Amino acid sequence: MKILNPLQMNDWDIKETLILVISIQLGLLGSIGLDFIGFNIPILRQLLGFIYLSFIPGVLLLRILKLHKLGDIETSMYAIGLSLSTLMFAGFSVNLIYPLLGFERPISLVPLIVTISAIMLILCILSYMVDKDFSNPSTVKVSEILSPSLLFLCLIPFLSIFGTYLVNFHHTNIILMLMIVVIAMIVLLISFDKFIPSKLYPFAIWIMTISLIWHNTLISPYLNIFDVTREYYFTKLVIDNNYWNFTLDNNYNAVLCNVILGPIYHYICNIDLTWILKIIYQFFFSFVPVGLYRIFEKRTDNKMAFVSCFLFLSIQPVYTVISSTTKQSTSEFFFALILMLLFNTVSMKKMKESFLLIVFSVSMVISHYGTSYLVLASFIFVFTLLQLQQNKMIMKKWEKINLNINKNSFYAKNSIAGKPISFNFLILFLVVTLTWYIFISSSSAFYSIVSLFNHIKNTIFTDFLDPDSSRGLYLLLRDRPSVLATIYKYFHIGIQFLISLGLLMSLFNYRRGKFESKYLFFSLYFFMLNLAAIAVSYLAVMNPSRLYHLSLFFLAPFSVFGAVIIYKLAISKILKMPWTYEHKKKSLRIFSIILIFYFLFNVGFIFEIANESFTSISISQDNFKNLGSDDDISTFYYNYMPEQDIFSAEWLSNRILDKDEAIVYATLGHGQGKASLISYGMIPPNRLRMLNDNTKTMEEGAYIYLHYVNVIENIGFDQDIKLGRPINVKMDNIFANIKNKNKIYDNNGSEILLN
Numbered sequence: 001m002k003i004l005n006p007l008q009m010n011d012w013d014i015k016e017t018l019i020l021v022i023s024i025q026l027g028l029l030g031s032i033g034l035d036f037i038g039f040n041i042p043i044l045r046q047l048l049g050f051i052y053l054s055f056i057p058g059v060l061l062l063r064i065l066k067l068h069k070l071g072d073i074e075t076s077m078y079a080i081g082l083s084l085s086t087l088m089f090a091g092f093s094v095n096l097i098y099p100l101l102g103f104e105r106p107i108s109l110v111p112l113i114v115t116i117s118a119i120m121l122i123l124c125i126l127s128y129m130v131d132k133d134f135s136n137p138s139t140v141k142v143s144e145i146l147s148p149s150l151l152f153l154c155l156i157p158f159l160s161i162f163g164t165y166l167v168n169f170h171h172t173n174i175i176l177m178l179m180i181v182v183i184a185m186i187v188l189l190i191s192f193d194k195f196i197p198s199k200l201y202p203f204a205i206w207i208m209t210i211s212l213i214w215h216n217t218l219i220s221p222y223l224n225i226f227d228v229t230r231e232y233y234f235t236k237l238v239i240d241n242n243y244w245n246f247t248l249d250n251n252y253n254a255v256l257c258n259v260i261l262g263p264i265y266h267y268i269c270n271i272d273l274t275w276i277l278k279i280i281y282q283f284f285f286s287f288v289p290v291g292l293y294r295i296f297e298k299r300t301d302n303k304m305a306f307v308s309c310f311l312f313l314s315i316q317p318v319y320t321v322i323s324s325t326t327k328q329s330t331s332e333f334f335f336a337l338i339l340m341l342l343f344n345t346v347s348m349k350k351m352k353e354s355f356l357l358i359v360f361s362v363s364m365v366i367s368h369y370g371t372s373y374l375v376l377a378s379f380i381f382v383f384t385l386l387q388l389q390q391n392k393m394i395m396k397k398w399e400k401i402n403l404n405i406n407k408n409s410f411y412a413k414n415s416i417a418g419k420p421i422s423f424n425f426l427i428l429f430l431v432v433t434l435t436w437y438i439f440i441s442s443s444s445a446f447y448s449i450v451s452l453f454n455h456i457k458n459t460i461f462t463d464f465l466d467p468d469s470s471r472g473l474y475l476l477l478r479d480r481p482s483v484l485a486t487i488y489k490y491f492h493i494g495i496q497f498l499i500s501l502g503l504l505m506s507l508f509n510y511r512r513g514k515f516e517s518k519y520l521f522f523s524l525y526f527f528m529l530n531l532a533a534i535a536v537s538y539l540a541v542m543n544p545s546r547l548y549h550l551s552l553f554f555l556a557p558f559s560v561f562g563a564v565i566i567y568k569l570a571i572s573k574i575l576k577m578p579w580t581y582e583h584k585k586k587s588l589r590i591f592s593i594i595l596i597f598y599f600l601f602n603v604g605f606i607f608e609i610a611n612e613s614f615t616s617i618s619i620s621q622d623n624f625k626n627l628g629s630d631d632d633i634s635t636f637y638y639n640y641m642p643e644q645d646i647f648s649a650e651w652l653s654n655r656i657l658d659k660d661e662a663i664v665y666a667t668l669g670h671g672q673g674k675a676s677l678i679s680y681g682m683i684p685p686n687r688l689r690m691l692n693d694n695t696k697t698m699e700e701g702a703y704i705y706l707h708y709v710n711v712i713e714n715i716g717f718d719q720d721i722k723l724g725r726p727i728n729v730k731m732d733n734i735f736a737n738i739k740n741k742n743k744i745y746d747n748n749g750s751e752i753l754l755n
Helices: 006-011 014-036 044-054 056-064 072-101 109-131 148-170 174-191 198-217 228-241 261-269 273-285 288-299 302-314 326-342 350-365 369-389 392-400 423-439 441-463 471-477 483-507 517-535 544-574 581-602 605-610 621-626 630-639 643-655 672-678 708-713 732-738
Strands: 002-004 139-141 664-666 688-690 703-706 715-720 725-730 742-746 751-754
Touching: 006 014, 006 056, 006 072, 014 044, 014 056, 014 109, 044 056, 044 072, 044 261, 044 273, 056 072, 056 109, 072 109, 072 261, 072 288, 072 326, 072 350, 109 261, 148 174, 148 198, 174 198, 174 302, 174 581, 174 605, 198 273, 198 288, 198 302, 228 261, 228 273, 228 326, 228 672, 261 273, 273 326, 288 302, 288 326, 288 544, 302 544, 302 581, 326 350, 326 369, 326 544, 350 369, 350 423, 369 423, 369 517, 369 544, 483 517, 483 544, 483 581, 483 605, 517 544, 544 581, 581 605, 621 630, 630 708, 630 715, 630 725, 643 672, 643 703, 643 742, 643 751, 664 672, 672 688, 708 715
Parallel strands: 664 688, 664 703
Antiparallel strands: 002 139, 703 751, 715 725, 742 751
């Protein structure tokens, strides 16, 4: 028995597509109407709304563009990308135009649902007019859907969701530990060609990614602590005011993926903003390694591509920092789409490809300033080098130093070379990036990048390779508290060595034809950026871990090449044996096993088993609190908001009549202490003041906010200004300074005092 492939709706008969689209739209409108009269059907509106917003506009646009037979990965990702772009552009237009027509609350349910429904109707009409004659649907066998390997993979997200539930409400991590073991088993099975067929590799990558992300973001019913707390604040401002004030002076206010997409999903799907930021954005980001798999696969093979993607998804930033920094995760999704077009994962007509490239590039720009600036610099770098390589004199010089790079790859004639970076595209990307961030949010994001250049210029010569001043080098070279932590440190260094070796040998054309020059130049750019992030004491755009994560968009395969090179040298030089394909398979298996241990370190599994050096707030929550040192406890609360802090922040928010005038003192510690106040307290960031040993005088009427960790653990958050990292301090001196203040709130965890 066969059914229509739901991942390729753009290949269905147009009538079947439109019937499904209209059915979903009517179902959504009906569920909204039922909610309006008080008859709520659980999950219905949320599910229909999510499908309607996330997939339908993109599917219709693919039909209008007559893009068919793209494959499951490209169709799904392009459909999601076009849908999100459509929503951001539509929401921006609504916010800009409707107030001029007398609608003072443009970002609210009625204007949004009317506008989006009208857009859908127009897209339906256009798709019928343009693409009514195409009908070549792909089908899937029910037996394949119900195959043991696919059902086994589908089990993992349920382990993640149920496991976090058990941690949150029953304080047991057994299911999450099992989930981690199962993920390691999947990698092992694929490495040894067992049980999971190659056609399921992309699905396995997606399943592992979303499960790892949710195992972190679903811990506690509240937000984790990272940039997401400020993203919550500015998105909630739009929801509360039903309008986006683009003049507010803050970088976070300049990204449409938060201030427009968040309210749209909130109003249409009737989902609380917390869960939008904890689940929906992560769903989009989870497709990034799947897109990278398609790029890697065309340049290596499916097994090497899978291992490369496993390295990408196994490092901590993927399921900690990036998954709780929704603006960067969304922009990275668009970046992956751009790379899929630039590196030609599927062929299409030039005009259609250019249209998609422009749409996704603009969407990436308006999703995150930091990623946009770094990508813009990479485009300029790669474009310049490619232009130089077209000069015959330069070619001869390169030949003299024995680089011997394949000329076919230089001139992008290779079948995998993809779309070149044109001068027109470069100028367009530059203009859009600078224009958006100069005119939105009072140029705050633009000023950030200017200050970054000034800082690098002033410090790179004095800070280079100085562990006392370099934040990145500090993270890499600092002493570790145990043998296991030291082993973990050398795992990091070993992976960096393999990447360096693989990239170096590829640049010297050790594996001729594997990577075209465009890919190598991108890789070289991000490799140098990594070195700069480690060397320079402060980087305004991203911290070193986020830069390392972003660099793996290109560098991940080189770690595999580095491992294969070492194994080949051992076989040919030491054992004096001829290199065969079987040796290559064996080298991949050995490296996969090494990566499994690296993953188990990264996710905190090994530290939890050994009861030391805890790193995961998901699986080591109780051990952090019961067995951890002061540093361990403070690390936990750097990343986790107790409910006592949420309740006290909300109480304070309701008490303050004018949040723009109130002053709140707290142990802020490089931003961690601001999390509950900014998000659930909705206190403007510029009204917060540092509370530490040096705080002797305070404004009359100022509030003093004490976190759960301050009161219960006697630990405060301070900041090492030179290294730009949080440090923990004892609260004794601070308590002595505020002992005569008036306590106005106490929930047996968090306290609030009035000066």
